[in-house]
Amino acid sequence: MKLGIIGGTGWLGGAIAKRLLGTGHVAQGDLWLSNRSGKREGFEAWPDVMITDDSAALITACDVVVLAVRPEQLAALGVDASTRLVISVMASTSMARLAELTGASRIIRTMPSPATEHGEGFTPWFASDDVTDDDRATVQDLFDACGIAEEVASEAQIDWFTGLTGPAPGLFGYAAHALIEASVAHGIDRKVAERAIRFHAMAAGNEIWRSDHSPAQDFARIIDYGGVTTAGFQAATDTGAMEAFSAALDAALEVAKKDRT
Ligand SMILES: NC(=O)c1ccc[n+]([C@@H]2O[C@H](COP(=O)([O-])OP(=O)(O)OC[C@H]3O[C@@H](n4cnc5c(N)ncnc54)[C@H](OP(=O)(O)O)[C@@H]3O)[C@@H](O)[C@H]2O)c1
Numbered sequence: 456m457k458l459g460i461i462g463g464t465g466w467l468g469g470a471i472a473k474r475l476l477g478t479g480h481v482a483q484g485d486l487w488l489s490n491r492s493g494k495r496e497g498f499e500a501w502p503d504v505m506i507t508d509d510s511a512a513l514i515t516a517c518d519v520v521v522l523a524v525r526p527e528q529l530a531a532l533g534v535d536a537s538t539r540l541v542i543s544v545m546a547s548t549s550m551a552r553l554a555e556l557t558g559a560s561r562i563i564r565t566m567p568s569p570a571t572e573h574g575e576g577f578t579p580w581f582a583s584d585d586v587t588d589d590d591r592a593t594v595q596d597l598f599d600a601c602g603i604a605e606e607v608a609s610e611a612q613i614d615w616f617t618g619l620t621g622p623a624p625g626l627f628g629y630a631a632h633a634l635i636e637a638s639v640a641h642g643i644d645r646k647v648a649e650r651a652i653r654f655h656a657m658a659a660g661n662e663i664w665r666s667d668h669s670p671a672q673d674f675a676r677i678i679d680y681g682g683v684t685t686a687g688f689q690a691a692t693d694t695g696a697m698e699a700f701s702a703a704l705d706a707a708l709e710v711a712k713k714d715r716t
Pocket residue numbers: 461462463464465466467468489490491492493494510523524525526528531532544545546547566567568569621622623
């Protein structure tokens with residue numbers, strides 16, 4: 456299979472390409488990347504990857520085409536991908552709009568994060584009616600190689616995940632920022648607070664991932680425990696932290712739902 460990524464040297468397209476190349480999941484000779492500048496910056500280590508400013512040539516050469524340009528750049532692309540499986544990683548770009556602008560009917564919308572570069576991207580995907588079983592296997596395989604891929608129940612859920620897991624570190628980064636600022640306000644040296652929270656975020660992430668308990672079970676357990684953390688969780692709850700996270704995701708959803716092409 457030949458894979459082409461339009462916008463493949465950008466932040467997200469490049470992260471996907473580097474992961475697939477770095478793991479050997481896609482051979483150099485089977486990967487095409489396009490951009491307007493023709494620059495191969497960041498891909499010097501893979502001289503056999505085809506980098507072109509001609510996205511139409513990429514589509515002709517490749518069986519699967521990933522769209523990784525910014526939403527507002529899509530209309531100017533002006534390509535016909537009607538005979539190809541088109542996988543979009545784009546926010547704020549509906550399946551209907553993708554079909555209109557590329558002519559494709561086999562379309563899969565996904566929402567990876569730049570953490571794909573390290574094999575840590577969670578990628579939800581949703582397929583159009585014309586997508587075949589082989590196409591489904593292809594998208595699952597590509598994004599499992601970048602972390603975890605998971606089919607979701609509707610296109611609308613891709614918009615929700617755009618704010619939830621599309622950015623890395625996203626809202627977890629915001630929580631880290633809040634913890635650091637509270638510590639600095641308490642007199643902890645900024646460098647120490649930042650080092651502590653960066654390291655602790657890694658430990659916390661690993662703990663959440665490998666735990667047998669869900670975060671909801673852990674929360675209930677801490678509330679029952681009646682200790683130091685209990686007081687912290689209680690105060691966070693009483694002051695509306697749960698609602699604040701919910702409001703943040705609702706606000707992100709409103710932007711994700713809007714067409715920006
Ligand atoms: N970055 C994230 O965290 C993230 C997360 C989830 C989803 N996304 C989605 O991923 C997409 C790309 O975002 P990004 O952050 O990676 O943007 P980016 O870094 O600006 O990358 C966009 C790439 O597209 C290329 N490009 C623009 N117009 C083109 C055209 N007509 N033909 C070929 N290549 C073209 C640009 O290269 P030239 O300037 O050389 O043409 C650039 O390399 C967006 O739709 C975004 O919603 C991003």
